[in-house]
Amino acid sequence: MLLLAVLPKLEASNTLEKFNAFSEVPMLGFMLPLIGLFIAPIYPLLNSTVLSHLPKNLHAPMSGLIIIFSALGGTLGSRIVGTLFGSIGGVNAFYFLIIPILLLIISVLIIQKMTKKRAAAGFS
Numbered sequence: 001m002l003l004l005a006v007l008p009k010l011e012a013s014n015t016l017e018k019f020n021a022f023s024e025v026p027m028l029g030f031m032l033p034l035i036g037l038f039i040a041p042i043y044p045l046l047n048s049t050v051l052s053h054l055p056k057n058l059h060a061p062m063s064g065l066i067i068i069f070s071a072l073g074g075t076l077g078s079r080i081v082g083t084l085f086g087s088i089g090g091v092n093a094f095y096f097l098i099i100p101i102l103l104l105i106i107s108v109l110i111i112q113k114m115t116k117k118r119a120a121a122g123f124s
Helices: 002-012 028-039 042-052 056-088 090-095 098-120
Strands: none
Touching (some): 042 098, 056 090
16 A cells, blocks of 8 residues: 555656755655554564464475575565566556565465364364
8 A cells, every 4th residue: 555655656757866865855755664663574474474383394495495486586576676666667667566466475375274174174
């Protein structure tokens, strides 16, 4: 929601200015990092939920997969966003951030449904 509220305002104020202090930066400049502050706690929560619902003998392989995909996601995500910034511009590139956010929301809903179904079946 915050991203969708900020992006149209960024398009309207599409000027390049040089700022000498943090106090000169408009509030929109602080909104995108604020989005990361709210999304960051979701990732460990998802990992914890997945690991707690797996048998103990699968914890090590799943932890390895989590580490590998975390590294790939961080590296490739930064690379993709950088390429998008170069080719279509900064404001338009931020619209592509909506895709992983939607994927994250969908995965949270799927995991929530699976854990509720498992709890209803009597597994813990």
